[in-house]
Amino acid sequence: MAHFFFFQLLPLLIMSLLMIPSAHANLFVEYIGALYTGVKFTDVPINPGITNFQFVLAFGIDYTASAPHTPTDGHFNVFWDNGNLGASQIAAIKASHPNVKVALSIGGDTVGGTPVQFSPSSVDAWVANAVSSLTGLINQYHLDGIDIDYEHFGTTTPDTFAECIGRLITTLKSSGAIRFASIAPFPAVDQYYTALWRKYxxxxxxxxxxxxAYDSSTTVPQFLGYFNAASAKYSGGNVLVSFSTQSPAGGLLPGKGFWRAADTLKSQGKLHGIFVWTADSSKSNGFSWDSQAQSVLVS
Structure with a gap:
């Protein structure tokens, strides 16, 4: 009788497990520090219902700290608003909000008005330098993870990029320096990031x-198509949807259908999280979209 009762309940048990949302569905990511608007961690609303709230410092760059900025072959320096987002502020926000983690994004678009080029002298040299310098920054600033946001590659091949970044992440994870890693691709650079994804x-x-990065005329159906295309390129990965609060912004904005698109993906079990570029510019509108994005995730 007990066995019969168990098998009667088994379908219900399976159904209930399938309905449990993924842990990644409650992930909110906020880039911060790149635009030097004086934004602080404490300015940003943090919904306690968000299981995993990640601040991402923008940026750590392997260029010289002083102008004229030149590549340093994996020796990273601070290029975020360290005055307002320093080690003590990071420790404080994490202590007051147990759901908060802080990562460092490396690379970025420009430094001193010129493109940040990914230009390793060799895989071995760049990885050794990057592991050493980033481990120092991770320890100094109490960081939990890294994000990869290189956008310019010069003569570097996708395979070289994949090997450098893949070995970097693997080494930092193996040493216990970081607990998570993310990547921040867009259509124009997918060939580099898909090469990384395939191997690492x-x-x-x-x-x-x-x-x-898409046009500001993007519609909800187009956005959903872009999401499905990205999910296919990074098959098996947790692709987050995103919007920018920096003007002018492309893509699908809140107020033009983003919330409808997010709700659609959520109903399909595809909403793995939301990220916002950037807290620096969200400050001017009181973080209204950032708050609403978190509400979508916890509702």
Whole structure:
């Protein structure tokens, strides 16, 4: 009788397990520090219902700290608003909000007005330098993870990029320096990031896809198509949807259908999280969209 009763309940048990949302569905990511608007961690609303709230410092760059900025072959320096977002502020926000983690995004678009080029002298040299310098920054600033946001590659091949970044993440995870890693691709650079994904996707926790790189005329159906295309490129990964609060912004904006698109993906079990570029510019509108994005995730 007990066995019969168990098998009667088994379908219900399976159904209930299938209905449990993924842990990644409650992930909110906020880039911060790149625009030097004086924004602080404490300015940003943090919904306690968000299981995993990640601040991502923008940026750590392997260029000289002083102008004229030149590549340093994997020796990273601070290029975020360290005055307002320093080690003590990071320790404080994490102590007051147990759901908060802080990561460092490396690379970025420009430094001193010129493109940040990914230009390793060799895989071995760049990885050795990057592991050493980033481990120092991770320890100094109490960081939990890294994000990869290189956008310019010069003569570097996708395979070289994949090997450098893949070995970097693998080494930092193996040493216990970081607990998670993300990547931030967009259509124009997918060939580099898909090469990385094919070989090292198992060490990448989520994909902060820059959907705001698309045109500002993007419609809800188009956005959903872009999401499905990105999910196919990074098959098996947790692709986050995104919007930008920096003007002018591309992609699908809140107020133009983003919330409808997010609700659609949520109903399909595809909403792995939301990220916002950037807290620096969200400050001017009181973080209204950032708050609403978190509400969508916890509702």
């Amino acid at each position: 996707g198992s060490v990448i926790n989520h994909v902060n896809y820059q959907f705001y």
